[in-house]
Amino acid sequence: MTANTPLLKVDKAGIRFGGLKAVSEVNLELQKGELVGLIGPNGAGKTTFFNLLTGVYVPTEGSISLDGEKLNGFAPYKITKKGISRTFQNIRLFSDLTVLDNVKIAYHSLAKHSIISSIFRLPSHFAGEREMEEKAIEFLKIFKLDNVLYEQAKNLPYGQQRRLEIARALAANPKLLLLDEPAAGMNPQETDELMNLIALIRERFDLTILLIEHDMNLVMGVCERIYVLDHGQLIADGTPEEIRNNPKVIEAYLGEEVS
Numbered sequence: 187m188t189a190n191t192p193l194l195k196v197d198k199a200g201i202r203f204g205g206l207k208a209v210s211e212v213n214l215e216l217q218k219g220e221l222v223g224l225i226g227p228n229g230a231g232k233t234t235f236f237n238l239l240t241g242v243y244v245p246t247e248g249s250i251s252l253d254g255e256k257l258n259g260f261a262p263y264k265i266t267k268k269g270i271s272r273t274f275q276n277i278r279l280f281s282d283l284t285v286l287d288n289v290k291i292a293y294h295s296l297a298k299h300s301i302i303s304s305i306f307r308l309p310s311h312f313a314g315e316r317e318m319e320e321k322a323i324e325f326l327k328i329f330k331l332d333n334v335l336y337e338q339a340k341n342l343p344y345g346q347q348r349r350l351e352i353a354r355a356l357a358a359n360p361k362l363l364l365l366d367e368p369a370a371g372m373n374p375q376e377t378d379e380l381m382n383l384i385a386l387i388r389e390r391f392d393l394t395i396l397l398i399e400h401d402m403n404l405v406m407g408v409c410e411r412i413y414v415l416d417h418g419q420l421i422a423d424g425t426p427e428e429i430r431n432n433p434k435v436i437e438a439y440l441g442e443e444v445s
């Protein structure tokens with residue numbers, strides 16, 4: 187990797203489902219540290235694109251590289267290890283587990299202590315476990331979830347569940363965080379808090395973030411650049427101002443609120 191290698195490079199990537207080109211010939215680059223939006227009308231292919239980036243689907247065309255390494259064909263767990271984490275449009279937490287355990291599970295996937303030490307419960311296992319718990323609690327403080335550590339995830343109010351999902355994705359220590367409609371179902375105050383949280387975690391964790399969102403205030407408010415998908419194809423990319431005034435984008439939304 188050279189100094190100019192983008193963190194993420196998507197080169198003419200796409201996928202077909204039978205006759206449907208759900209995503210087609212998408213070119214997209216993210217530089218390290220950027221916060222970029224991905225928007226588009228319903229069914230434009232945004233979630234499918236995230237599924238390509240995370241190995242849920244293997245591209246039927248083009249390539250996807252992280253830090254210069256090609257990811258095509260890697261299983262989702264391997265892509266997480268390489269440094270891409272995500273949240274989902276419909277929250278996916280371990281709902282019967284506590285807030286703390288939801289984050290510890292993500293740490294476990296990266297834990298250094300060995301399986302042997304866990305099975306035989308050697309001292310190194312307990313040291314690892316304790317360290318992990320302390321880290322998880324410290325971490326949950328950032329998300330203002332340290333007062334509900336032992337609550338089952340399913341009992342949290344919706345806004346807190348969303349925050350926990352982001353916390354869990356971040357616990358895997360990603361380079362690139364993909365957020366799929368993080369403000370869906372939130373009230374305006376929760377959305378405002380979420381905007382601040384996204385800006386904060388980007389700084390604090392030295393992250394690059396790609397964000398799918400229908401809430402245009404949020405996208406335009408926090409993103410430096412925006413890509414627009416329509417019918418599986420990129421129709422525009424640019425600054426929020428450029429996107430807001432782009433006739434193709436306005437046409438694609440056909441009366442949907444863009445500003």
Ligand SMILES: Nc1ncnc2c1ncn2[C@@H]1O[C@H](COP(=O)(O)OP(=O)(O)OP(=O)(O)O)[C@@H](O)[C@H]1O
Pocket residue numbers: 203206208226227228229230231232233234235275
């Ligand atoms: N596994 C699949 N098999 C067949 N078609 C699929 C599959 N996954 C997605 N599609 C189709 O691909 C297209 C893009 O869907 P996708 O969910 O990615 O859109 P989206 O932009 O995320 O939409 P929304 O904003 O409504 O969530 C849709 O026509 C969808 O029906």
